[in-house]
Amino acid sequence: MTSITPTSQSHFSSHYINGQWVPATSGETLPVYDSSTEQLMATVPAGTADEAGEAVAAAQAAFDSWSSLTVETRASYLEKIAAGVKARMDDLAMAIAREVGMPLKMARAIQVGGPAWHWGNFAKVAREFEWEKTVAGPMGRSLVVREPIGVVGCITPWNFPLSQITLKIAPAMVAGCTVVLKPSEIAPVNALILAEIIHEAGLPPGVFNLVNGLGPVVGEVLATHPDIDMISFTGSTRAGKRVGELASQSVKRVALELGGKSASVILESANLEAAVKGTVAACMLNSGQTCSAHTRMLVPASRYQEVKTLARAAVERFIVGPSLADTSKLGPLVSANQRDRVLGFIATGIQEGAEVIAGGTESLPHDKGYFVEPTILGITSSNTLAQEEIFGPVLVVIPFADEEEAIAIANSTIYGLGGAVWADTDEAAIKVARRIRTGQIDINGGPFNASAPFGGYKQSGNGRENGVYGLEEFLEFKSLQLKTAPV
Numbered sequence: 001m002t003s004i005t006p007t008s009q010s011h012f013s014s015h016y017i018n019g020q021w022v023p024a025t026s027g028e029t030l031p032v033y034d035s036s037t038e039q040l041m042a043t044v045p046a047g048t049a050d051e052a053g054e055a056v057a058a059a060q061a062a063f064d065s066w067s068s069l070t071v072e073t074r075a076s077y078l079e080k081i082a083a084g085v086k087a088r089m090d091d092l093a094m095a096i097a098r099e100v101g102m103p104l105k106m107a108r109a110i111q112v113g114g115p116a117w118h119w120g121n122f123a124k125v126a127r128e129f130e131w132e133k134t135v136a137g138p139m140g141r142s143l144v145v146r147e148p149i150g151v152v153g154c155i156t157p158w159n160f161p162l163s164q165i166t167l168k169i170a171p172a173m174v175a176g177c178t179v180v181l182k183p184s185e186i187a188p189v190n191a192l193i194l195a196e197i198i199h200e201a202g203l204p205p206g207v208f209n210l211v212n213g214l215g216p217v218v219g220e221v222l223a224t225h226p227d228i229d230m231i232s233f234t235g236s237t238r239a240g241k242r243v244g245e246l247a248s249q250s251v252k253r254v255a256l257e258l259g260g261k262s263a264s265v266i267l268e269s270a271n272l273e274a275a276v277k278g279t280v281a282a283c284m285l286n287s288g289q290t291c292s293a294h295t296r297m298l299v300p301a302s303r304y305q306e307v308k309t310l311a312r313a314a315v316e317r318f319i320v321g322p323s324l325a326d327t328s329k330l331g332p333l334v335s336a337n338q339r340d341r342v343l344g345f346i347a348t349g350i351q352e353g354a355e356v357i358a359g360g361t362e363s364l365p366h367d368k369g370y371f372v373e374p375t376i377l378g379i380t381s382s383n384t385l386a387q388e389e390i391f392g393p394v395l396v397v398i399p400f401a402d403e404e405e406a407i408a409i410a411n412s413t414i415y416g417l418g419g420a421v422w423a424d425t426d427e428a429a430i431k432v433a434r435r436i437r438t439g440q441i442d443i444n445g446g447p448f449n450a451s452a453p454f455g456g457y458k459q460s461g462n463g464r465e466n467g468v469y470g471l472e473e474f475l476e477f478k479s480l481q482l483k484t485a486p487v
């Protein structure tokens with residue numbers, strides 16, 4: 001059993017296929033770094049196309065018997081996994097704090113507490129779900145049944161790694177699907193602990209399989225494989241497009257949860273202090289490495305000067321430090337690449353005329369670790385940073401003249417994932433929110449609801465996760481056309 005401590009180094013050498021840990025065939029490994037210290041914390045095997053194929057074969061062989069079990073039996077397995085996640089909370093939180101960089105206490109509550117709840121909740125949702133119903137038409141009657149789509153390939157990113165895995169494999173498995181998971185190569189340790197938990201829960205062999213490795217190798221095998229019925233992908237829009245193209249050759253169902261550039265629209269009537277504070281917090285969570293982060297703050301031009309003062313005060317609360325330090329409110333970025341990319345974006349924004357309200361590229365507070373100072377930049381809509389997903393602790397402030405212009409700016413990117421509207425009343429905020437083309441919008445600081453559908457419009461994707469909406473993604477409809485009333 002893998003135990004993760006503040007300094008441990010783990011060398012994983014197997015994939016999890018057909019209910020067993022199967023030694024990797026190639027000697028090639030992928031390094032995993034502690035993002036606060038830059039020390040090697042683990043290595044995982046670089047899976048091969050053959051290993052991915054074996055996992056798909058195991059999942060396919062397990063499908064008939066797993067999908068024939070009762071929903072109650074499958075739901076009970078999920079509850080065992082929920083208990084296992086709770087029992088291994090310390091290891092999971094430590095793994096994520098080190099590989100992703102989120103401060104430990106926060107990682108425990110959000111990155112592990114969330115998934116623990118979802119495992120139990122999907123069991124409940126499945127038990128309460130209407131699996132079949134009778135539908136009458138002008139000519140006949142049908143029994144419409146919901147069935148699992150089949151073998152599902154799950155490809156996940158590193159930013160909320162355990163949540164993203166859980167939101168795919170838990171509903172897929174309780175629906176009766178079998179799965180092959182390829183976790184992010186950048187934060188794979190939590191996934192390996194989850195595989196240990198699933199093994200302990202005693203799932204039948206082949207229902208859950210995990211192959212480590214790179215997207216263009218293992219991920220692309222899953223996307224193209226004729227025996228995979230559905231790909232559920234979370235990650236960048238770039239990789240999502242590639243997965244969609246490959247999957248189209250075998251007409252798979254494809255669910256994509258992709259990037260974002262969400263706007264927090266602060267209307268003239270809003271409580272400015274609460275709105276600015278709320279927006280800064282919704283941008284900085286996980287050092288801005290959140291797909292639905294509110295990374296554009298749209299403010300009335302007449303209030304711009306006040307906003308700058310409030311934003312500076314709000315961002316000062318985010319003390320930057322290593323993920324294992326108690327005082328840290330904001331950890332490092334996940335990797336050197338990510339840090340360099342984000343610093344490059346800040347430099348571009350400044351070159352194009354952005355006003356530095358807080359942070360910038362100058363003063364990095366730590367010698368080791370992939371740290372970036374939380375940064376707030378005042379820009380106009382023509383700046384590159386008004387469009388590009390930065391995926392770091394960078395908030396841009398864009399002034400608008402009136403409500404119509406605010407809505408036009410909010411809708412002016414290729415993305416449509418999240419956002420917020422702030423006004424004096426919920427009614428006024430909802431009126432504007434209805435005109436913003438995104439999958440979820442926080443009204444006057446309304447908190448995230450883990451049972452409501454989560455997903456994107458436009459190039460932010462095309463599926464929904466969470467609760468019953470997430471379960472339905474993995475189901476087919478079958479219409480049994482009846483001559484007589486159903487029994």
Ligand code: NAD
Nearest residue numbers: 156157158183184215216219220235236239257258259291
């Ligand atoms: P990424 O696209 O680089 O990688 C995501 C996963 O896809 C990884 O497992 C990776 O190995 C795999 N992959 C990469 N290339 C592939 C290919 N050609 N074929 C198959 N698989 C491939 O993304 P990332 O850097 O891990 O995550 C950050 C991105 O994810 C951001 O753009 C963020 O907005 C997005 N994201 C979206 C959501 C959402 O729910 N909408 C949630 C979290 C992250």
